[in-house]
Amino acid sequence: xxxxxxxxxxxxxxxxxxxxxxxxxxxxxxxxxxxxxxxxxxxxxxxxxxxxxxxxxxxxxxxxxxxxxxxxxxxxxxxxxxxxxxxxxxxxxxxxxxxxxxxxxxxxxxxxxxxxxxxxxxxxxxxxxxxxxxxxxxxxxxxxxxxxxxxxxxxxxxxxxxxxxxxxxxxxxxxxxxxxxxxxxxxxxxxxxxxxxxxxxxxxxxxxxxxxxxxxxxxxxxxxxxxxxxxxxxxxxxxxxxxxxxxxxxxxxxxxxxxxxxxxxxxxxxxxxxxxxxxxxxxxxxxxxxxxxxxxxxxxxxxxxxxxxxxxxxxxxxxxxxxxxxxxxxxxxxxxxxx
Numbered sequence: 511x512x513x514x515x516x517x518x519x520x521x522x523x524x525x526x527x528x529x530x531x532x533x534x535x536x537x538x539x540x541x542x543x544x545x546x547x548x549x550x551x552x553x554x555x556x557x558x559x560x561x562x563x564x565x566x567x568x569x570x571x572x573x574x575x576x577x578x579x580x581x582x583x584x585x586x587x588x589x590x591x592x593x594x595x596x597x598x599x600x601x602x603x604x605x606x607x608x609x610x611x612x613x614x615x616x617x618x619x620x621x622x623x624x625x626x627x628x629x630x631x632x633x634x635x636x637x638x639x640x641x642x643x644x645x646x647x648x649x650x651x652x653x654x655x656x657x658x659x660x661x662x663x664x665x666x667x668x669x670x671x672x673x674x675x676x677x678x679x680x681x682x683x684x685x686x687x688x689x690x691x692x693x694x695x696x697x698x699x700x701x702x703x704x705x706x707x708x709x710x711x712x713x714x715x716x717x718x719x720x721x722x723x724x725x726x727x728x729x730x731x732x733x734x735x736x737x738x739x740x741x742x743x744x745x746x747x748x749x750x751x752x753x754x755x756x757x758x759x760x761x762x763x764x765x766x767x768x769x770x771x772x773x774x775x776x777x778x779x780x781x782x783x784x785x786x787x788x789x790x791x792x793x794x795x796x797x798x799x800x801x802x803x804x805x806x807x808x809x810x811x812x813x814x815x816x817x818x819x820x821x822x823x824x825x826x827x828x829x830x831x832x833x834x835x836x837x838x839x840x841x842x843x844x845x846x847x848x849x
Contacts, residue, residue: 530829537769542823549780551599554608569603577785604633631677652697660723690732707759710737713843736842763830771837774844
C-alpha cells in the first residue's frame with residue numbers, strides 16, 4: 511500500500527505562504543470564476559454512524575444537523591426549473607440517515623438527473639437500511655464509497671475497529687445487485703484518501719492495485735478509484751495541529767501547487783447546498799462557512815441557479831488542497847498521473 515508520508519521533508523515551514531489568490535497571480539492564472547452550473551451537491555446533514563479521523567465535516571453519531579422537508583422541497587422545485595444541472599450529488603454525514611433522502615433521490619431521478627450517493631458503506635448495515643441497497647439499484651443511483659485502503663489496518667486507523675469487515679460485507683452486497691460489475695450501468699466508485707499528511711499517489715496505478723487486491727482477497731469488483739487529498743480543515747486540521755504537522759502539511763500543499771489543475775477545479779461548475787439551505791462554492795467552503803462568492807446566501811435568494819454564472823468564487827488557504835500535485839476533487843484527481 512502506498513505509504514502516507516510527507517513527500518518533501520526538506521521543505522521549510524513557510525511563515526509567509528502566499529494566499530491562493532496570490533498563487534494564481536504568480537502563475538499567471540486568472541481569478542476563479544463560475545462557469546455553467548452542472549452539479550448540485552447537497553449536504554443533507556452532519557449525522558453519521560461513524561466519526562472518521564479525516565472527516566472535514568466533523569460528522570458523527572452525536573451531531574443533530576439534518577435537512578428539513580421544506581428545504582428538500584425547495585431544492586427539488588429549483589432543480590425542476592434548472593435543466594442545465596446534470597448531476598445531483600448527495601453527501602453528509604451519512605446522507606442515507608436523513609429521513610428525506612429517499613424522497614430526494616426519487617424526485618431527482620424523476621427529473622432525469624444523474625444521482626450520486628456518497629456512501630461510507632457501513633451505514634447500509636444500520637437498522638432500517640437493509641432494503642436501501644436495492645432501492646439505490648432500482649433508481650440507478652451511482653455510489654461513491656469511501657474505502658481508504660484495501661487492507662484492514664489502514665481503514666481502521668481512520669474509521670475505527672470493524673469498519674473494514676463491514677465495508678467488505680456491503681461491497682459484496684452491492685456486487686450481487688450488479689454494482690461495480692463490468693458492463694453494468696450501476697456505477698460503483700471507491701475513494702482513497704491518505705491515512706496521514708501526504709498527497710495521494712498516482713490515481714491510475716493505485717486503482718490497478720486496489721482492483722487486484724480486492725478481487726484476489728474478497729472477490730470484489732468496482733468501476734473506478736478516486737483519489738482525494740485530505741483537506742486541512744476541521745477534524746483533520748485539528749489532528750495535524752495536535753501532532754505538530756499542520757505547518758508542514760500546508761507547506762507541502764503550497765509547494766506542490768499545480769496551475770494546470772485550476773481549469774478543472776470542481777467549484778467552477780458546482781454549487782454546494784448546506785443542510786439548512788445555505789449556499790457555498792464547494793463542500794469545503796461550506797464547512798468553513800465561507801458564503802457563495804456570487805453573493806446569494808440561501809436557496810430562497812437564488813432563482814434560477816444560472817444567475818451566478820461568471821461570478822467570483824470564494825477561496826482560502828484550503829484551496830491549495832484541491833490544486834496540489836495531480837489535483838483533487840469529488841471526482842478524484844484532476845490530472846492524469848498514469849496507470
